[in-house]
Amino acid sequence: MSSTEPQEQLYAAREPIFPRRVKGQFRTLKWWLLAMMLGIYYVLPWIRWDRGPALPDQAVLLDLANRRFFFFMIEIWPHEFYFVAGLLIMAGLGLFLFTSALGRVWCGYACPQTVWTDLFILVERWVEGDRNARIRLLRQKWNAEKIRKRLTKWVLWLLIGMATGGAWVFYFTDAPTLLSNLAQGTAHPAAYITIVVMTLTTFAFGGFAREQICIYACPWPRIQAAMMDEDTITIAYREWRGEPRGKQSVETNGDCIDCMACVNVCPMGIDIRNGQQLECITCGLCIDACDEVMDKIGKPRGLISYLALKDEAMERAGGHPTKIWKHVFRIRTMVYFALWSGIGIGLVAALFLRSPIDFNVTPLRQPIYVTLSDGDIRNAYDIRLRNKQGEDARFRITVDSQEPVRMQLEGETGNTITVAADKLKTQRLYVIAPKGASMAHAERSEITIWIEDITSNVRVSESAVFNGDGR
Ligand code: SF4
Numbered sequence: 168m169s170s171t172e173p174q175e176q177l178y179a180a181r182e183p184i185f186p187r188r189v190k191g192q193f194r195t196l197k198w199w200l201l202a203m204m205l206g207i208y209y210v211l212p213w214i215r216w217d218r219g220p221a222l223p224d225q226a227v228l229l230d231l232a233n234r235r236f237f238f239f240m241i242e243i244w245p246h247e248f249y250f251v252a253g254l255l256i257m258a259g260l261g262l263f264l265f266t267s268a269l270g271r272v273w274c275g276y277a278c279p280q281t282v283w284t285d286l287f288i289l290v291e292r293w294v295e296g297d298r299n300a301r302i303r304l305l306r307q308k309w310n311a312e313k314i315r316k317r318l319t320k321w322v323l324w325l326l327i328g329m330a331t332g333g334a335w336v337f338y339f340t341d342a343p344t345l346l347s348n349l350a351q352g353t354a355h356p357a358a359y360i361t362i363v364v365m366t367l368t369t370f371a372f373g374g375f376a377r378e379q380i381c382i383y384a385c386p387w388p389r390i391q392a393a394m395m396d397e398d399t400i401t402i403a404y405r406e407w408r409g410e411p412r413g414k415q416s417v418e419t420n421g422d423c424i425d426c427m428a429c430v431n432v433c434p435m436g437i438d439i440r441n442g443q444q445l446e447c448i449t450c451g452l453c454i455d456a457c458d459e460v461m462d463k464i465g466k467p468r469g470l471i472s473y474l475a476l477k478d479e480a481m482e483r484a485g486g487h488p489t490k491i492w493k494h495v496f497r498i499r500t501m502v503y504f505a506l507w508s509g510i511g512i513g514l515v516a517a518l519f520l521r522s523p524i525d526f527n528v529t530p531l532r533q534p535i536y537v538t539l540s541d542g543d544i545r546n547a548y549d550i551r552l553r554n555k556q557g558e559d560a561r562f563r564i565t566v567d568s569q570e571p572v573r574m575q576l577e578g579e580t581g582n583t584i585t586v587a588a589d590k591l592k593t594q595r596l597y598v599i600a601p602k603g604a605s606m607a608h609a610e611r612s613e614i615t616i617w618i619e620d621i622t623s624n625v626r627v628s629e630s631a632v633f634n635g636d637g638r
């Protein structure tokens with residue numbers, strides 16, 4: 168490149184966006200979803216769920232200290248991590264399914280970045296006024312009014328950020344206890360650090376970065392293109408109907424009066440009339456704005472609407488759009504749905520079929536057997552038994568084998584052990600084959616170790632190998 172050629176700028180300074188207030192069906196839907204999702208987020212850690220005296224009574228709790236996850240009646244233990252993996256896969260497939268059918272509907276309605284940004288814009292509008300007032304305030308010199316409005320807005324944003332960070336830490340420990348500790352200054356430093364980090368990131372992301380996060384930081388806009396095709400329902404401007412845009416009084420003009428209402432309400436600051444754009448989060452606010460204009464000028468609604476690309480081309484050629492359900496229920500979405508529901512059914516089945524007694528047996532390998540002074544052969548096993556109940560429980564341990572053998576529990580006189588509520592116990596078990604038994608001399612013999620919950624009589628077993636001396 169010659170030194171005289173102009174250099175292309177790789178960085179563009181952010182132009183602040185001041186979305187105008189808009190009313191309409193999609194805006195109303197977004198308000199309802201926002202209220203529901205924020206309500207769930209803030210309220211969930213405070214819901215109680217009785218699991219007995221030894222277990223926490225918080226309905227949703229990520230108990231990192233004990234490496235467990237409680238979700239109402241469901242309890243996931245560390246060795247059951249496949250449930251979490253399954254849920255994450257389902258979340259991913261759900262996102263593929265929705266993107267394939269309805270484009271970036273997640274981004275426009277449910278992504279936390281969108282929800283919190285909407286909330287921050289609501290506060291901004293409440294303090295500083297609607298679009299024009301906010302633009303005026305930006306341009307005016309710093310004076311008492313500007314300082315007052317900016318400070319009020321930032322304090323409110325910080326309070327929302329604090330509430331966001333505060334609610335987050337309540338998911339990891341008993342919420343009422345933590346709240347009291349936080350108030351008294353006796354909570355763990357990690358709780359304070361998390362709240363500060365969450366407060367500042369919420370403040371920065373919702374207040375200042377906003378659409379920058381969606382455009383530059385989030386990988387999803389780039390990946391989603393692979394999941395969308397011409398059947399995907401997304402936002403489109405009916406160019407064939409709107410153009411040429413301009414004054415309504417000019418007979419040859421289309422329906423678009425170039426009022427810029429669709430651009431002024433857009434939280435991403437784009438003009439959807441320029442066609443599909445990476446920035447568009449398909450929030451539908453431009454539809455509401457344009458429908459309002461169409462109502463005022465007496466034209467049919469839907470100049471901008473949710474539309475499949477296929478239909479846009481068909482309409483342009485004078486045809487009729489395909490029915491929505493035909494776009495939504497197609498091979499690609501059915502495959503995603505089948506995979507998603509298959510994993511879901513598998514997880515639910517695994518949840519109900521999992522054993523109420525969780526144990527495993529590890530034979531001791533060094534040495535693999537011991538010859539006792541009387542010639543009997545002894546094998547040792549470590550039994551790891553987890554009491555998943557909310558109170559102490561007694562378990563009976565027995566051994567089945569082809570010939571009578573003796574068993575002994577280290578540190579116990581009988582064949583029962585007590586495992587404290589909610590704890591894991593490792594118990595050494597000795598199995599002894601008399602010297603005259605064939606098991607004492609066979610290389611390997613199968614045995615079965617049984618664990619029985621004495622209160623419920625539920626029994627489970629695991630096979631193990633008994634090693635003889637091979638002579
Ligand atoms: S163009 Fe319309 S749908 Fe896309 S982000 Fe802007 S307002 Fe939302």
Ligand code: SF4
Pocket residue numbers: 409412422423424425426427428429430440456457460470471
């Ligand atoms: S709101 Fe509708 S009429 Fe106004 S500029 Fe946008 S597309 Fe044209």
